[in-house]
Amino acid sequence: MSITTFVLRRLASGLLLLLALSLLVFALLDASPGSPLQSLLGTRPATPELVAELRARHHLDEPFALQYLHWLSDAVRLDFGRSISVQAGTPVVDMVYGRAALSAELAAYCLLLVLLLGVPLGLIAGIRHGRTADRSISLLATVGFGAPVYALSVVLLYVFGVALGWFPVYGAGEGFADRVTHLTLPAVALTTVLSAVVVRQTRAATVTVLRQDYLTFARLRGLSPARVLIHYVLRNCAPPVVTSAGMLLIAPLSAGIFIEQVFSLPGMGSLLLTAVAAEDLPVVQGTALLLGALVVLVNLLVDLLGFLLDPRVRLHAAGEH
């Protein structure tokens, strides 16, 4: 019973968040320069037929609240209208579908690298706390943490793409191998930035856990090093690290805008950016809201994972109802 209550509560708060975002996104239409009609027309000539159609479609004659409700009920059915200028006439959802795959591939690639690099490096730094290995890893993490992804990407692009010529500098590639080659530099850039956070989190968690009495007590009972590492160190490090994993899944979206710009990748980020630049409001609204929904979903999953990993959270939540 506890787990359903927990999920329902988180789901409810997620939906509330989405509602807030949808209001913000919808309000963009009014907030953007010019009248909503002008925004929706874009550069198209204002023929009476088109104007009438837009008025009817967007309920422009009704009050703001009703407009919003109409828009929202469409949005729930994934109907965000049609693109104005980026790909005039194409339904927004179709455009997003066309771009989502590449972004997902990049995120997955990057996540794999982070798990293979960030977590072990953080563990090593935590275990070798205060020694050379820790200092070197922590320094790298700080650089990665502080450096903006676009600056890092350009440097990588120049060194490995232009100067050394090891990787392609442009586009997404065709077929699996080619795709992997094309996505390697972007993924490495993204991984550097994300790993930094993971390394810092894992290191801090490890240092804390290693100081705990229960670790000393485990050693004092003669438990095997493997058991101590897995059941004591790793398990106790997991909850705080997993809590930061939500950021891991969300950051590729944020950083994706830059990465896709640097490496000319046609993903969600570049779609959003192009739409913003072209003032194609339906596309901006649709993309932003879908990304928001994704974020809410990811946060929910992360909460759920934390819930499963830590009996204290689990039973605390259960005790409330």
Place this chain on the structure above:
Amino acid sequence: MADMTDMADTDTADMANPVPAPNPVPAPGTASAREVSRRFRPPVLVALAASGVAVIALLVVAGGWLTPYDPGQQDLMRGAAGPGDGHWLGTDALGRDVLSQLVAGARTAVVGPLCVAAGALLLGVPLGVLAGYRAGGLFDAVINRFADLVYAFPAMLLVVVVVGTIGDGYWFAVAVVTLLVLPAQIRLCRNTTLVQARLPYVEAARTLGLPAARIMFRHILPNIRPTVLATLLLDFGGALISLSGLSYLGLGVPPGTPDWGELLRQGQTLLAVNPYMSLAPGLMIIIATVGVTLLGDWLYDRGTAGTDPR
């Protein structure tokens, strides 16, 4: 004096043990003593970071006198080219000197983030301390909901959408970034204040009937100062990343303004012709942000080493 430090160390070890026991100290906390001294030593890295930040500060203040050329002066005959003819870092597509733009860009790069940090300091810190001291109140709840909202979404995405669509220039972007930095700053101050507010020294001050404002700003604030300082530096770095990033995407400063993000954007297309045009601003941004991050970490460690109950 040696005895004094010794005692101080033992006391820190004492405080690390929250269980009310007549004899809570495992031993004079030697591990923590080591930790403290290690933290107090300004490492080479911190010195490097500080000098990097100092150089950028110098460029901001005295950049005008240091540039060899007027950053806006065009040389269409020359166009984009690598280093040479007194242009140490080459020229851009319009033949403008990259080094001069880089130096002039420091001011643009730093001014916005400074405003953001100032906003965080003047609004975020007092509101956060207030929310923490009156935790559980209405104001606290409102602040927390807002922070939830901002935390839940990738901030950069919001900035791009809002600034890109509403698009009212650089200062609008600065305002949006400040608004998005505030909740984190407020919540951080709130949480650290909350920890302090439950300590006996604050309760003793309350028992004496001292005014709330005095307790908040004379007792609590000095004790959370290391955290506040460190986060302000992080806010500064984050704002620099965001604002330069907006310029890099073409959504920040108006074209023609010397700016690192803008330079990076234009330089990227000329990577094969004049790589310095994008590498130099890229490195400057990295030096600035990593520099303040390192400084923030160090200040935090140093500030909390002696007094933090941990």
Place this chain on the structure above:
Amino acid sequence: MTYDAQTRRTRPDREADGTGRTSGIGGADGALLSVRRLHVYARPDRAHGPRTLVRDVGFDLAPGRTLGVVGESGSGKTLTARAVTGVLDDGLRAEGQVLFDGIELLGRPERELRPLRGGRLAMVLQDPFTALNPLLTVRAQLRESLAPGTRRDRVLASAEISRRLREVGLDPDTVAGRYPFQLSGGMRQRVAIAAALARDPELLIADEPTTALDATTQAEVLALLRRLQADRGMALLLITHDLRVAFSVCDRVLVMYAGSVLEDAPAAALARSPRHPYSLGLMLAEPPVSHFVDRLVSLPGQVPAADGVADTCAFADRCEWRREVCTTTRPGLTPLPEERASACVRIPEIDDELRTRLLGRVRKVPPARRRPARPLAAPGEAPRTTSTRDSARHAESTHRTPPGPPSGRTTGLYGHDLVPTTPGTPPVTPDGAPFLTVEGLGKTYGRSGTYGRMSSFAGPTRSSRSVRLKGTTTEPMALRDVSFELREGESLGVVGESGSGKTTLARCLLGLTRPTTGTIRLGGVDVSDYRKLRRKEHREARRLVQMVFQDPYSSLNPRLSIGTTLGEAVTAGPDPAQRPAELLERVGLPASYARKQPGELSGGERQRVAIARALAVRPRLLVCDEPVAALDVSVQAQILQLLREVRAGYGTSLIVITHDLSVVRQLTDRALVLHGGEIVESGETAALLDSPRHPHTQRLIASIPGGN
């Protein structure tokens, strides 16, 4: 098993170390654990050179015997235990010889120690709240502690786990499936003991196993340890700060101080006649629970750092029998008759005096060191101002002025006749109208809300701390229908264990928490809700009552100097002309302390400053929440004595919140016992403690270590 073979071949080296002193006597051949010349050093760092934290410790422990290592904080007792088991923190290094059944443990790599740990020697840590893995059930933690053969067989393991849990007095059906955070402190410590003993080791080292527990739980866990030790014929090394605990459990006791062993003796012999001034001081400093003492005896000064006493007797600085010889070399343990040893070079001369002192509890200050008796303020007398040549040490020395002549006999704490200094009546008999009236006070706590919970996950480095605090402090505390009165000048004790509501009561009185129901009237003003008071009333109410907190380390703002803290308190009081120096003097600290930062002061000194701060507003009621619980035994009496003097000198009423019955005995006229938020018994302190009626009070009194 390879170790057994090794054992038979190598016999431990038992020669004296050639310097003329033996480090440890008493044990003979056949010792299970034999420690010689054990030193613990801290590696040098920026702030310090290499430091010695434990110096030349030696002892033997025979199979089936019990050895107590007693000392205050910084004595090195825990480091000794950790050095023996090889779990010293990073940056610490042990040297010397630790033979366990003939096997040298020091310097042995972790890989080779592992088969010994758990199997042949085990250790239980102080804090049951942190010693168990929070993410594993009790069952899992017991199972992993079992011997491999048992562990791997599912049925066998399950039966064994049940048996082990029953052995420590827990019900396997309800406990095995639980996580540590779902158990009370006492239950957790039982689980930890079961886990430590899961492979029936020959030696158990218990490091302050009951210090973090409530008095009644403490007694139960001690009894359990004693039973387990006797049943199995297991050797037990008990580390404790409490001599009474050591005397009640151990055959032999080692008294440690500032990293050195000062005395080593059979427990009964030590209790009868200590052969070191420090041992005596420690025994006398414990405020007796059995009777009221007119003048509490305390050791002056505080425990030095082990490293600062390399070339002198560690205790010389606080010793009234000090001679020049004490400070020129470090005395080693010298063997004495009756299988005991003392590190006091003057013991042949002063032995008789020590014994007399213990029997009579009469302290004679040697003429050379005698200073004029200068009490803070005699009863009924205004506080006196004295010259500034005064020092903390000086002031503290007043606490050992000779008390009045003995007048009656009772049975003492240490099981022999001793003479109390006055009959068991407190000095002040208050009368007059009630000054504080509490009626029907109730408090229920709501949930702390989402954010309180979330903030404990704010950062990985802090989370463990807040979760832990949760476990220990936010247990369901509430008050139900609490009513009592307090007259001007009266001293009231509020006794209870954790969760009894005693701290909530204090916080309600101070307006730090608003009661849910009931009223608090203070000096004629209803202060149930401070927020409803008018500005002037509020100010006046704040001046009526002040608080002394338990933890002297966090009760002073670390960023403000002592002078600033006191100066600020003065501004809140009725007399803004008061100077911090006067306040400091009133609590026996020199005026120069005004310039110091809290970090430079010891715990006892900080508690004095906290009392001075409270006195700044001339309160008529002082609420003391466990005023000495966080202090070392040798310092506790100083603070108790100071509180008495405050009461006598200013007629200040006291409410003393405590779990410690001896504090109640020494400080209060009346007392009430809180249990589960309700008053279960109240009355005159002497009557309450001597003939308790309520079962809970009886249980509290029965659980005093060394009592009946």
